[in-house]
Amino acid sequence: MNQAQQKKMIGIDLGGTSIKFGLISPEGKILRKVKRKTPSTKNFEEILKLIVGEVEKILRDNRLTKEEIHGVGIGFPGVANGNGDVVFANNLYWENKPLQKSLEKELSLRVKVGNDASLAGFGEFHFGAMKNTRNALLLTLGTGLGAGVIINGKVFHGSHYLGTEIGHMIVGENFYNCNCGNNGCLETFASATALVKYATYLLDAGETSSLKKTLEKQQKPVTPQQIIDAARRHDEVAEKALKRFIHYLAIGLSNLINIFDPEVIALGGGLSESGDVFLEELRRLTKTHTYVKEQNPTKIVIAELKNDAGILGSAMFLLED
Amino acid sequence: MNQAQQKKMIGIDLGGTSIKFGLISPEGKILRKVKRKTPSTKNFEEILKLIVGEVEKILRDNRLTKEEIHGVGIGFPGVANGNGDVVFANNLYWENKPLQKSLEKELSLRVKVGNDASLAGFGEFHFGAMKNTRNALLLTLGTGLGAGVIINGKVFHGSHYLGTEIGHMIVGENFYNCNCGNNGCLETFASATALVKYATYLLDAGETSSLKKTLEKQQKPVTPQQIIDAARRHDEVAEKALKRFIHYLAIGLSNLINIFDPEVIALGGGLSESGDVFLEELRRLTKTHTYVKEQNPTKIVIAELKNDAGILGSAMFLLED
Numbered sequence: 001m002n003q004a005q006q007k008k009m010i011g012i013d014l015g016g017t018s019i020k021f022g023l024i025s026p027e028g029k030i031l032r033k034v035k036r037k038t039p040s041t042k043n044f045e046e047i048l049k050l051i052v053g054e055v056e057k058i059l060r061d062n063r064l065t066k067e068e069i070h071g072v073g074i075g076f077p078g079v080a081n082g083n084g085d086v087v088f089a090n091n092l093y094w095e096n097k098p099l100q101k102s103l104e105k106e107l108s109l110r111v112k113v114g115n116d117a118s119l120a121g122f123g124e125f126h127f128g129a130m131k132n133t134r135n136a137l138l139l140t141l142g143t144g145l146g147a148g149v150i151i152n153g154k155v156f157h158g159s160h161y162l163g164t165e166i167g168h169m170i171v172g173e174n175f176y177n178c179n180c181g182n183n184g185c186l187e188t189f190a191s192a193t194a195l196v197k198y199a200t201y202l203l204d205a206g207e208t209s210s211l212k213k214t215l216e217k218q219q220k221p222v223t224p225q226q227i228i229d230a231a232r233r234h235d236e237v238a239e240k241a242l243k244r245f246i247h248y249l250a251i252g253l254s255n256l257i258n259i260f261d262p263e264v265i266a267l268g269g270g271l272s273e274s275g276d277v278f279l280e281e282l283r284r285l286t287k288t289h290t291y292v293k294e295q296n297p298t299k300i301v302i303a304e305l306k307n308d309a310g311i312l313g314s315a316m317f318l319l320e321d
Numbered sequence: 322m323n324q325a326q327q328k329k330m331i332g333i334d335l336g337g338t339s340i341k342f343g344l345i346s347p348e349g350k351i352l353r354k355v356k357r358k359t360p361s362t363k364n365f366e367e368i369l370k371l372i373v374g375e376v377e378k379i380l381r382d383n384r385l386t387k388e389e390i391h392g393v394g395i396g397f398p399g400v401a402n403g404n405g406d407v408v409f410a411n412n413l414y415w416e417n418k419p420l421q422k423s424l425e426k427e428l429s430l431r432v433k434v435g436n437d438a439s440l441a442g443f444g445e446f447h448f449g450a451m452k453n454t455r456n457a458l459l460l461t462l463g464t465g466l467g468a469g470v471i472i473n474g475k476v477f478h479g480s481h482y483l484g485t486e487i488g489h490m491i492v493g494e495n496f497y498n499c500n501c502g503n504n505g506c507l508e509t510f511a512s513a514t515a516l517v518k519y520a521t522y523l524l525d526a527g528e529t530s531s532l533k534k535t536l537e538k539q540q541k542p543v544t545p546q547q548i549i550d551a552a553r554r555h556d557e558v559a560e561k562a563l564k565r566f567i568h569y570l571a572i573g574l575s576n577l578i579n580i581f582d583p584e585v586i587a588l589g590g591g592l593s594e595s596g597d598v599f600l601e602e603l604r605r606l607t608k609t610h611t612y613v614k615e616q617n618p619t620k621i622v623i624a625e626l627k628n629d630a631g632i633l634g635s636a637m638f639l640l641e642d
Contacts (some may be wrong), residue, residue: 080450137481158582159456165579258486261479291489
C-alpha cells in the first residue's frame, strides 16, 4: 500500500431519488453512512451544493482534515467522459455538466466520476459477490437493466465511456419499444418494468388472475413485488410473466457468458431480492444456451452489498489508476 | 525494443482446409509465406509432423538458427486453454490435444497457441484496419461468424478462454437451429451459410428468382457469391436475403458497440470482400440501433490484411506478455 491507499475515502452514490454518502476506510469498511433525498428539481447547481455541504459535514463530524482524505468518488446514472464531465444523465435531466471539475473546485479534494452501475460492480468486485475474480459482471435488475463490467480487475468503460449498455442488447422482438427507441432491448424483457408491462399486457388481454382484483383495488399498475408474490401462489398470469422474464434473462446471461467468459455474474437491484423464485431455473436455462456447455464455469449469484455497493465502489474507484 | 522483440518470428494459421506459415520480421514484414493443404484425415500427429517439417524447412531455407527465432505463434479454429492445449476444435475433430507442448518438444522453440479469429484480430490490430486503437473487434463473416476482441491493446479471451463467441450471441428467432443447438445465434443470420440458407428457403417457398435456374443447372446449393451477384442485378430473392443479412448484422454490431464501445469494428472473412453492396446500409442501420446515437464514434470498416491477418497476429501474439 502506498500512502494514498492508507487514507480514508468518501464514496457517493448519486441517484434520481436519493444520494448516498459513505466515509470508507482503506480496507473498505463503511465508517459512516448518510442518505439524502435528491432535490426534486434535479438542478445541477442545487445538487452540487448539497453534495459539497454533506462532504464538508462528514469531514467536520469525523474531525478529518482534507489532507487526511484521499478524495471523493462518485457514481451517477448516466454517461461521463474521461474528464469526469457528465455527457448525459436522463434521470437527472443533465447534459454536459462538469461534475468532476465543479466538485474539485468547491471541495479542494481529488474527485473521480463514473457510471453508477459500473461503480456498484467495482464495489462487488472488491468486497462482495465478485471478490477474487479478474473478469466479472454485475447486472442490476431494477426499473431498467444496468451493468458493471470488470475486465482484468479494472472497471471497463469502452473507448469513449459508452460501453456496458447491456440493457440495450437486442435479443428478440417485444410487444413494446424501449425508451431508447429500439425494439427488443434486453431490459424490455428482463427488468422490473418488463415484468409489470407483460403482466399488465396479459391482464388487459383478459387472462384470469388474482392480480385483476389487486389492480382494481389500487387503481394503479401492479408492482413487481405483487407479481412475484402472486407467482409464489401459482397465479397463472404472474407465473407466465416470471417465466418470460427468466427466459430472456437466461438469453442475456448466456450472451454475456459467450462474450465475456467471466468468473461470476452477480445479480443486483430490487428484483434480485426475490432470487429464490427464479435463480435455479435461470441457472439451468442459461447453461442450455451457452456455447460451451459442460465445461462452462461462470457462476451466477445474487449480489451481496445491496445499497452499499455504490458508495464502496465509488470510493475504491479513486484507487484505480 | 528488448532483445526478443528484435528477433524474427514464425506465425502459423492452422485451418480446416489449409495451413499457412509466415516468417515475420520484428516490424511485421512477411519475409516468407508458405501454404500447405491440411491433411484430410485431420489426424493430430500427422498435422504436427507437417508443421514441424515446414518450420524446420523455413529455418533451413532462410539460414536461420533456432537462437535467431523468437518462437512460433499458432492460431487454430477452436478453444485452447491457458497451457496451449486444444480443448476442442470441431473442424479438425480434435479434443484435448497438447498442441503447444508437443510443438515445443519437437521444435525446441517457444510456442504460443490461440484461437484463429482472436489472433487474426491481433494482426489487424498491429498492422491493419484496427491499428492505433486500444479497443477494437474483428468479425469474420465466413461459414460462421468468428471474432477477435482486443481490449486495452491485448487479445481478450475471458477468464477460461471461452469468451468472444460472438457468433453465438442470440439476437432473435430463426427458421433453423444453429449447429450449437440453440436458436437465434447471430451466425445463423449473418454469415455466408445464413445467406445461402435463407435464399434457399425463399426459393423452396416458390419465390421467383434468377437463382432458380442457377440452382437447377448446378444441382447444388447456390453459393454466397452467386447470391451477392444476383443482388447486384436486383434479383428479388437475393436482395431479400442480403437485406435480412444486413438487418441482423446491424443488430449484432450495435449490440457489440453498446457493450464494448470500441474504436473500430473491422469486418473480415469471405463476405467482407463484397462490402461494397452492404457496408453503407450496414453503417446506417447500426447507427439507428446503438444506444448513444449522435455521438457514437465506433468506425465500421472492412478488414485490410485478408489471408495474412492470421500469420501476422499469431507471430505478434508471441510478443504479448
